[in-house]
Amino acid sequence: MSEQTNGSVPPGLRAERFERLLNWGRHKEALTEAGEWLREEPETPGPYNALALAYIHTHEYEQALACTDQALRLDPDDEDGWFLRAVTYYSTGKWAQMQEAADEGLRINPYRAHLHYLLANMHNKQGKFDRARRSIEQALKIESDNGLYEALYSYVLANERDFAASLEAAEAALRKDVENAQSFLYLGWAADRRGDPKTAKTMMEQAIRLDPDDEQTRNEYMEALQKNYWFYRVFTLPVFLRRFKPWQLLLIWVAASILFRPLIILLVILYILSFALSKLFVHVQVYGWRRAPKRREK
Structure with a gap:
């Protein structure tokens, strides 16, 4: 499952149409729209970033990086350009490059919460749970009502074996966000780490309800079902x-x-x-x- 990108593009008719197509899952049409935008504004970073975001959604990561190269050529301090580079490197598991891009993005805007979230995810995957906890806590300081961040926080705390705090964070996540499949995946993994297969199964059922076509979600759901057999x-x-x-x-x-x-x-x-x-x-x-x-x- 691809991570939430929280990408942003400048206002305008092309940007609005592009964002609408992307939200509808019409990624190829979004690419076409971004290409039209680029022809109209070839010397601004916005259309290059839009193309990069569309390529991320179609898993064409080399093209996404090439687009961010062009955006950063026009403006080396373009916040969205660095952010999308971090997302691309995260998606391809290139952790050193992802760290560099995230650091640059946070230098420009230290309040970009989703960069802290991506860093927390990276540290969590690497087993650096203390660093993951500090990063996700920073994201929550910036966006305290974000259920996705709270769900990841619950998972990180479960990995640190702080089960009581993990359960508290899970309850907070459910109060904040009930319509994000990725949030339910984190909550399912957290419950599994806490040794609660029934709750893990319930969370995975919600994840697959929201995103039934995602292969990772299907696999996690079936694994949760498997763990419920005595x-x-x-x-x-x-x-x-x-x-x-x-x-x-x-x-x-x-x-x-x-x-x-x-x-x-x-x-x-x-x-x-x-x-x-x-x-x-x-x-x-x-x-x-x-x-x-x-x-x-x-």
Whole structure:
């Protein structure tokens, strides 16, 4: 699933038509509109940024970067140009370049909340949860009513094993935002980290209701269904073990494999069987005996 971009373009008829087409999901038409805008205003950053934003939505990231190059050639301090570069690098997982672009964008405008949000996401993916928490807290200071940011905050706190604070942030997110699929994904992941598969399933149901065609959302929903089968949960990590650090879990595993080797082998076999059976049951529950549909491009 692509992240929310919060892109902005200058006011005007072309900009309004472009933004309307983008919001309707008519990305190819939005590209055409941005091209017409560029022909009318070839020496301003706005149409280049519009083209970059459209290319991001069509996953044509090299073209998006080329457009931001042109926007920044015209104005090296163009806030939107740096922002869209950060979004593009985030989408392609080029973290060093994304950090540089975000830093430039925040130098120009330190109150661009979505850049703090993207940095929080990057740090979270890298397992740097303390830095992720500080970044998302900064985003929330700027936009305190943003449910998406609150949902990510809940997920980061769950990764830090601060489950009480994570649950509090999740409740705040639901009060602020009930129509964003990405928010429900974060809330589902947070609930899963807290060892609450029922809530995780509920959150994923809301995510797929809002964005049924997204492949990641479908996969997460089916995984949440799978974790609600009791025989699968029996052989996954008990909730109390999730409080241990990775190196502590490794030591426990090594000790158990030495002292209880036959039992460990049996548990591994049972886990594989429970995983396969629950996955099959979920597929039949969702698709029947048909194959899952192929991903549909937006």
